[in-house]
Amino acid sequence: MFEKILIANRGEIACRVIRTAKKLGIATVAVYSDADANAQHVKLADEAIYIGQSPATQSYLQVDRIIQAAVDTGSQAIHPGYGFLSENDQFALACQQHNICFIGPPVEAILAMGLKATSKALMEKAGVPLTPGYHGTNQDAEFLKQQADRIGYPVLIKASAGGGGKGMSLVERSEDFLHALASCKREAKSSFGNDDVLIERYVIQPRHIEVQVFGDTHGNYVHLFERDCSVQRRHQKVLEEAPAPQMPSEKLDAMRQAAIDAARAVDYVGAGTVEFIVEQDGTAYFMEMNTRLQVEHPVTEMITGEDLVEWQLRVAYGEPLPKLQDELQIHGHALEARIYAEEPEKGFLPAIGKIDYLRYPPQNQYVRVDSGIVEGDEITTFYDPMIAKLIVWGTNREAALIQMQHALSQFHVDGLGNNIAFLEKIVRCDSFKQAKLDTNLIQREEQFLFSPANIKLEFIVATAFIEFLNQMQNNKSAQKQLWLAQPLWRSNVAYQHSIKLNYLDNSIQIKFSAAEQGFNAEFNGQHYQITGELLDANTAKILINGNQHKLAFNQSQQGITLFHSGQSYKFDYIRQNFNQTEGQNEQGHLKAPMPGVVTQLLVGANHTVKKDDVLLTLEAMKMEYTIRAPKDGIILDAYFQVGDQVKAGDELVEFQPDQEEVA
Template identity: 90%
Template sequence: MFEKILIANRGEIACRVIRTAKKLGIATVAVYSDADANAQHVKLADEAIYIGQSPATQSYLQADRIIQAAIDTGSQAIHPGYGFLSENDQFALACQQHNICFIGPPVDAILAMGLKATSKALMEKAGVPLTPGYHGTNQDAEFLKQQADEIGYPVLIKASAGGGGKGMSLVERSEDFLHALASCKREAKSSFGNDDVLIERYVIQPRHIEVQVFGDMHGNYVHLFERDCSVQRRHQKVLEEAPAPQMPSDKLDAMRQAAIDAARAVDYVGAGTVEFIVEQDGTAYFMEMNTRLQVEHPVTEMITGEDLVEWQLRVADGEPLPKLQHELQIHGHALEARIYAEEPEKGFLPAIGKIDYLRYPTQNQYVRVDSGIVEGDEITTFYDPMIAKLIVWGKNREAALIQMQHALSQFHVDGLGNNIAFLEKIVRCDSFKQAKLDTNLIQREEQFLFSPAHIKPELVVATAFIEFLSKLDNNHSSQKQLWQAQPLWRLNVAYQHSIKLNYLNQNIQIKFVAAEQGFNAEFNDQTFHISGELIDQHSASIQINATQQRLAFNRSSQGITLFHTGQSYKFDYIRQDFNQADSQAEQGHLKAPMPGVVTQLLVGANHTVKKDDILMTLEAMKMEYTIRAPKDGVIVDAYFQVGDQVKVGDELVEFQAAEEEVA
């Protein structure tokens, strides 16, 4: 077995590999950029080597620097993780040339499966079913449009070198094709350095199911069953599960065998994932093969009891597969939720900033958290905004769903937007509970999933009371119970105090009046009897109208956040200048919803535009975001050019609506 390996990655996957390496007694070397100087993977590794500035192109994609780091530290092998250089054939070849083991498949297998067009041709030859489409070399825009017209709409445009939902676009009308093609090519070039695309017929209500395969150097191949990854936003996975629910057994058998055939066709070694687009009747079409470990591999580990990173290390060291097919069995059901710093209600825009407060659910044999983030860390524009992966297991799918719902309710993040409440809604929605799965589930259930979170009056009062307790506790730290901390009657008048907060841009005032065994709280023409105490800085025991409950919260300089049943309710402190800004000043000024780079500018001063016309595009975290006209009107001015970096809130375009009179 290897004595020392270098992990050419960051974040949770680097931490994940380090954990297994330590279990096997293997020393580890981390690499890091400026942004990751204090990251968890750097602290967990035995050694850490600086490889460059924060942008991935200047650090984690610098193959020469990573290989030199391996040489300098005496590392015998490099584990690429996922993303970055994990599917880069030139990097794998360079490792080979420097006598460093690449913990992944052979170079030829990466080459064969690395380009979607090439892999589809290979799979077609091997008899693996494909969706109708064009995967040739002619990349002329008009030719590709002609192919799409012949295939019939809707079609998917996909980056040939792509993955992770990047460089992909659904086109429903012929007249939209060329614009979508240009956008896909820009994103593909930025993400993968290759702007070739392929065109496929879009399968209506498709499921996205993938099969985990493994091969060794001795000609052995196994599958470790499948994962359903149908729940997606922007073509990126949100929730994954194993095994795939409600699939005919004969269709599953055929899919698993097709995955083995695909691996065998390229003499595959190591961990790989064969992805299929699946019709509602279970008919599967080959989509692509990912020649690396997948983000969602933990659900496979949970149902098989196998450590897939350990398998990777043993196979790369020349050992045979730890188990053969007849020795592998499914035990129970597992779900994985990806916890992202993003704002679902704003089109899943990434949320950038510092994590002020972070509490993971209790981990045990049923609940697992994979993360490279701790409280106080920054989510930046340089890398994927994932905070953690939450993985749960149950004896069946129903039990796993209950575990997931409970674990999400214990997962608390404050300081920046996140998708925990959104995930909790998915787990509760009927379509997901009944396993009516397809890649359009989020759009289909958007009314339920994106409905605003309504907070009960009792919780508003409880939050204000916690704020009251916290303020008093700062002055009377030795006495937690409020009625012990102050004289409650002065000159025969009951002690009273008001708390003012702002929730969803509405000012709230709650008056607490001392009463027998607590306080009466007046809110929304209702009176609540409340008592309780702080347990610690982030939890309180509150009794309101005879109902006792323990509530979790976080206080910051900006306000107080209450965590309750998977939801987080943020209350802001009211400043003296609150709500004095002239809302009219915001009209006509289109501002950047997130930091990024301007990749396209389609308008200038005095341009006349129609509602929803595209004005410009921004790129952040390798994803493109479109800025559109809010209504018919005229562009007064555009303040940035292509290539400019913008910050959140920067004014991009000054816009005058058609009905407005020119001054």
Template identity: 75%
Template sequence: MFEKILIANRGEIACRIIRTAKQLGIATVAVYSDADANSQHVKQADEAIYIGESPASQSYLQMDRIIQAALDTGAQAIHPGYGFLSENDQFALACEKNNIVFIGPPVAAILAMGLKATSKALMEKAGVPLTPGYHGTNQDADFLKQQADGIGYPVLIKASAGGGGKGMRLVERGADFLGALSSCKNEAKSSFGNDEVLVERYVMNPRHIEVQVFGDSHGNYVHLFERDCSVQRRHQKVLEEAPAPQMAEAKLEVMRQAAIDAARAVNYVGAGTVEFIVEQDGTSYFMEMNTRLQVEHPVTEMITGQDLVEWQLRVAFGEPLPKLQHELHIHGHAIEARVYAEEPEKGYLPAIGKISYLHYPEQNQNVRVDSGIVDGDEITTYYDPMIAKLIVWGKNREAALVQMHHALGHFHVEGLGNNIAFLDRIIRCDSFKHARLDTNLIQREDEFLFKNIQKANAQLIISAAFTALLSLFKQNITANNPVWQAESLWRLNISNSYPIKFKLDDENILVNFSPVEHGFIAEYQGQNYQVSGTLIDQNSIHIEIDGKKDKLAFSQNETALTLFSNAQNFKFAYIRPDFNTDDSDSNDHNLKAPMPGVITKVLVSANDHVKKDDVLLTLEAMKIEYSIRAPQDGIIAAAYFQVGDQVKAGDELVEFQVLAEDVA
């Protein structure tokens, strides 16, 4: 086995690889950028080498620096993780030239599967079923439109070198094709350096199912069953589960065999994933092959009991596959949730900033957390905003759903927006609970997911106020330890009432507490409640309200207290005097950057007349392009940035003047 490997990645996947390497007695070398100097993967590795500035293009994508780091440290192999250089044939070739083992497939296999058009031609020859469409190399716009017209709308335009949901456009009418094609090609060129596309029939209400395959250098191939990745937003996965529910075994076997046929067709070695687009009746079509480990590999590990990173290391070292097909079996059901720093209610806007409080659910044989983030870390614009992967296992799907709901309820993040509550609503919605899965599930469940969000009730508000009160006293207050002994706030002949004031969602809240024999009477909105309890520690409280006992988690700082309940968080801001109320200089019509990022397009200039919803400029952040649109008909008085400029959240992008008739 290898004695030392270098991990050409960062974050949770680097930590994940380090964990298995340590179990096998393999020394590890981490690489890091400026932004990651104090990150967990750097601290967990045996050695760490600096490779450049924070942008990935200046660090994690610098092949020469990574190769040199491996040579300098005596690493025998490089594990690329996923993303970055994991499917880069030139990087794999550079490893080979420097006598470093690339822990991944052969260069030829990466090349064969790297372009969708090329891979589909190979798959057609191997007898793997394909989605009807044009997979050739002719990129003439008029020719591609003719192909789309012949296929019949709706069609999907897909970047040939694409992945992760980028470089894809759904076109429902012929009149929209050329515009969508141009947009898709621009995004593909920007993201992958290749603007070639293919055009396919759009499968209505499809499921997205992928099969985990492995091959070794001895000619052995196996599948480790499938994962359903249908729950997506913007073509990016949100929840994954294994095995695929509500699918006929015969249909699954067709996919599993097709995946092995695909791997064998390119002499594949190592871990790979063959992805299928699947009709509701179970008919499947080859979509693409990812020539690397997938983000969602833990669900496969949970149902098979196999360590896929260990398999990768053993196969790369030249060993045969640890198990043959008849030795692999499914045990129970697993679900993975990707916890992101983002705000689903605001169009999945990435959240940037420092995590002031982070608490993971307790891990055991049924609950696993893969992460490279700890309390106090910062989510930046440089990399993907995933905080962690939460993976649960149950003896069946229903048990796994219960585990996931419980685990999400004990996953607490404060300091920036996150999708924990959104994930919990997904697993509780009817479509997911009953496995009515397709890639449109989130849109279909829009009413439940976005319009019926739980509001703070009286019990939560009183709990927050009581937590603040106990924190103020800094001691537990009980019948045997009254308030006048806890703090020097009691005064003779002065009313012993303690008001707690908050602001929650722009609403002012006042709760008055009066000591009684067994705790307090809390007065809120004209109602009285009997309250008692104790602080367990600085982030949890036991509380009893009118005989109902709860244990709640919270975090607080000098400006606010956040209460966590049922996978949701409620932020109660302390009310402080605001002496700066002069907003005479404010201009509600000036459009500001919603997040830090880079300007990618400026489509207007001073004195331009624009219509409502016209795109004025585009901003790229967290690998996603956002359009800044005109809020109404108006005139551009000034545009303050150019293409390539870096902007901060809140920077004024354009000065926008409403037309006179609109103002009236």
């Protein structure tokens, strides 16, 4: 086995690889950028090598620096993780040229599967079923439009070199095709350096199912069953599960065999994932092959009991597959939720900043957390905003759903926006519970998923009481008065204290007065009998009107956040001018809703625009955001150019609405 490997990645996948390497007694070398100098993967590795500035293009995508780090540290192999250079044929070739083992497939397999059009031609030859479409090399815009018209709408335009939803667009009308094509080609060129696209018929209500395959250098191939990744937003996976529920067994067998046929067709070695678009009746069409480990590989590990990173290391070292097909079995059901620093209620805008408070659910045989983030870390614009992956296992799907809901209720993040409450709602929505899965699930359940969480009045009172207890604890004289014997409380019936907070831009006041047992609380014209205690800095036991609750919370300089049943409720302290609005897009100025890079600028000084005209586009962390004109008017000035980095709140353009509209 290898004695030392370098991990050409960061975050949770780097930590994940280090964990298995340590188990096997393999020394590890981490690489890091300026932004990751204090990251967890750097601390966990045996050695760490600095490779450049924070942008990935100046660090994690620098092939020469990573190869040199491996040479300098005597690393025998490089694990690329996923993303970054994991499917880069030039990086795999550079490893080969320096006599360093690339823990991944051969260069030829990466090349064969790297371009969607090329891979589909190979798959067609191998007898793997394909979605009807155009996969040729003619990239003339009018010709591609003719092909789309021939296939019939809706169609998908997909970057041939793409992945992860980048360079992909759904087109529902012929007249929209050329505009969508230009956008896809621009994004594909920016993301992959290749603007070739292919056109495919859009499958109505498709499921996205992928099969985990493995091959070795001895000619052995197996599948480790499948994962359903249908729950997506903007082609980005949100929840994954294994095995795929409610699939006809004969259709599953056909899909699994097709995945092995695909791997065998390119002499594949190592871990790979064959992705399929699946009709509701279970008919599967080959979509692409990811020549690397997937983000969602833990659900496969949970249902098979296998360590896929260990398999990667053994196969890369030249050993045969640890198990053959008849030795692999499915045990139970597993789910994975991707915890992101993002704000679903604001169109999933990335949330940038410091994580003030972070508590993971307890881990055991049923619950696993993969992460490279700890409390106090900062989510930046440079990398993917994933905080962690939450993986759960149950004896069946229903049991796994219960485990996921409970684990999400114990996953607490404060200091920046996150999608935990959104994920908890997905797990509870009817479509997901009943396994009515397709890639449109989030849109179909939109009313339920994006409805604001209503907090019970008694929890508002409980939150105020927690704040009251904190104030008493921090005020020694008041604390002494609070916990004096009951008779003194009776003699001091005039004692009263008010807590003022702001919740959802509404100022609230709760009055507490000493009572025979604990306190009386008055709020919103109602009275509550309440008592309780702080169990620790982030947990309180509260008895309110006879109902006892154990509540988690976090207190910061800005306010107090209550965590309950997967939801988080933020209460701000009231300060002077608290209700004064800052005017995110006040008249005359349009501001950046998120930090990012300007990818397109369509206007300049003295440019006349109509309402909803596209002014510019921003891109950050796999997301493109379009800035449109709020009204008819004139652009007086544009403050940034294509390629410029902007911060959230930066003024992008100066806009003057038409005078008649102003009037």
